[in-house]
Amino acid sequence: MSTSKMQVKIISDECIKPSSPTPQHLRTHKLSLLDQFIPSIYVPMILFFNPSSSIHPININITTPMRSQLLKQSLSETLTHFHPLAGRIRDSLSIDCNDERARYIEAEVDSNLSQFLNHPDLSFISQFLPGEASWHEAAPGAHVAMMQITNFACGGFVLGAFVSHMVVDGTALSAFFKAWAAATFRYIATPNTPHYIYTKGKFDAPSLFPQNDAYPREATMMALYYRFLKVGNCVTRRIVFDAPALATLKRKAASSTVPNPTRVEVVTALIWKHIMAAFNLKTERNIVQNRSTTLITHAVNLRRRAVPPFSEYTMGNFLSMAAALSQCSTEDNYQKEDNLAHVDDDRDHELGRLAKHVREAISKLDGDFVQSLQGDGTRGLTKFCEPFKEIRETLSRTSADAADGQSLDCIGFSSWCNFGLYEVDFGWGKPSWVSCVGGKRGADEPVYMNMVVLMDTRSGDGVEAWIYLDEQDIAILEHDPHFLAFVSLNPSPLSVAIKTP
Known part of the structure; x- marks a missing residue:
């Protein structure tokens, strides 16, 4: 199927709240000196999970609705340990960690993912993102993190993410994916199945590189x-x-x-x-x-x-x-x-x-x-x-x-x-492809x-x-x-x- 006939249909648009509230002393996340250099644009990252190239026997019978529920449940748990990602941009120097939730979009495509991967159309890839890649900076009040899961008829899916560059670079976003994948894998793995060690995000950069109001x-x-x-x-x-x-x-x-x-x-x-x-x-x-x-x-x-x-x-x-x-x-x-x-x-x-x-x-x-x-x-x-x-x-x-x-x-x-992105495994195999926009x-x-x-x-x-x-x-x-x-x-x-x- 050519991409001219392929359509990404949005089926839900909601927000995922952390499973536990953010402690009061963490409600405001100040940017570090290094964060101040970065504009408030979004970091885009797209991971393609094709079932025909890798699948775990332990979860072969998990349906798309079951997977959807598991991904949302594990995302909620993961956001507890990555609290700024569930907040909103307050201003150019801070994030309001108010647990107002990360945006989460689900979409579907009535075709097989392998058909797209056999002949990738670069102009179509942006359809797998929860927004338009842009040089425009996000305004105060904007979501810090937005995710889109696009499910294919074959059982494969694509994870497209936008996370504010104010709080993550590529390495940090990769770390978040690994933590989210580890949390998901734990729900479906058997006791003897090797899986990730769940690691929390460390938000100590502002103490390592203190913010400076004199920054030009x-x-x-x-x-x-x-x-x-x-x-x-x-x-x-x-x-x-x-x-x-x-x-x-x-x-x-x-x-x-x-x-x-x-x-x-x-x-x-x-x-x-x-x-x-x-x-x-x-x-x-x-x-x-x-x-x-x-x-x-x-x-x-x-x-x-x-x-x-x-x-x-x-x-x-x-x-x-x-x-x-x-x-x-x-x-x-x-x-x-x-x-x-x-x-x-x-x-x-x-x-x-x-x-x-x-x-x-x-x-x-x-x-x-x-x-x-x-x-x-x-x-x-x-x-x-x-x-x-x-x-x-x-x-x-x-x-x-x-x-x-x-x-x-x-x-x-x-x-x-x-970045180790090809090691990210939610339980349905490692990515067949990790792409840019x-x-x-x-x-x-x-x-x-x-x-x-x-x-x-x-x-x-x-x-x-x-x-x-x-x-x-x-x-x-x-x-x-x-x-x-x-x-x-x-x-x-x-x-x-x-x-x-």
């Missing part, structure tokens, strides 16, 4: 990115790197400085390199500039960089931003006919150079940096603002160079790898930013990259043979064999 609102992520928001036709492409392709890229990008590049570093470097070439080729065709400079930013999870590391169940935003700058000149554009003679060594050198930039930028956010953010006073605020101050200074310098024929572009990278933005909001989201593949040894670019840039990228040699374009998440270079 102009330093928030959205304020920083506003200059790079574009109006036009943004399109989405999902590309997949399998394990052999990543091994080849690591070998090509290895250098004396970075002898062992990671999969995130090499994928970032390759995408950065070829998007720069696309930007440069487009400006040449339009006879606007002869060189383009590209700034990339990478969201960095500070939990793993702290000494000792913070728990993955530590809720909130433990994020900072790494940034690197590179210039692509006309001589670097391998897509031009007169440059096709460039040897592979040159391309490998460029890939290694960009991987080095990524490593150097991220390595600045080390354990000492995390330690410097903690404690009262202005020291943490000053230290936290340093990376963004450097970015703004870089922007100012490159803007001054605009008169010399340079243009400045930005690509925002975010890695969702190693695909398709175009709403018709009334033709605003977008050049973005790349990196995710694990189901096998765990590959990388999915979701690329959001102007349609002209995407068209150039899709016809770049040196780029396509390493990727597969939107393959089925259920497929076993993925193209290798």
